[in-house]
Amino acid sequence: MLRPVAVIFSLMSAVSAFAITPVDTSSQLIISVRDQKLMLVQNGGKVATYPVSTSMFGLGDTWGRMTTPLGCLAVEKKIGDNVPVGAVFHNRRLTGEVLQPNAPGRDPVTTRIIWLRGLEAQNAHAFQRCIYIHGTPQEKTIGRPASYGCIRMKSSDVAALYDRVPVGAVVQIIPDRLPKVAKAPPVQSSNTVATATVQPTVQPSVQPQNQVQNQDQTGATPADDSLTVDQMRMAGALAAEREKAKLALSKRL
8 A cells, every 4th residue: 555645754753763865755666566567756746657576585674585675665875877778786886797688697786776775664674685776687577576675677767767766765665556646747848948038139230340440449439420412511611711720820820
């Protein structure tokens, strides 16, 4: 049975002494043992569903048994940022090897590691038992119990999930079927928003070359360069009168 958020908060307070990473209730993973599926829920809406494999040895959290724990857990660590799909991990360290899906005779942890911490007494050993959500090359077994306690996924699926789920996300492993959750509304493209807010570009007016030069030299722009014929004649006459006055003054001196 799916636990409501209020119950999750009560569980968080009960085990606060053991939880290291703050729990993020905006993101939630629900893993159904019966369906062998994982659902990603964000802000109350279903984002994606993936096939998985839980333990072939059953359910539980007992030391020394390779079983999958039930109950409320949280994502404590994420390991494998930007490593190649199919990259092999040993003790959470990359070996340098990259395997293709269904590589024969190999069954290592691959691609990404999402390390879980238990939030209840029934899964308190999950972190120390190294219960992960991780990739596997044995993709032909995905969809039925086939792991040694972890939750296995196809390499491409776990890489996509890794990018979507934050550290601290709540993880519920349930024995029943996945609950029915409405799909999350589509996210509006940022390109659409940007296009809607772009203002039309106003092209600056082109000034005549002589006007631009005057502005650069004096810091002021003439109001108008165009003169009528009469204005040009009057300006010429005034200039001639000024020259005559200068000549007369120089003769007197």
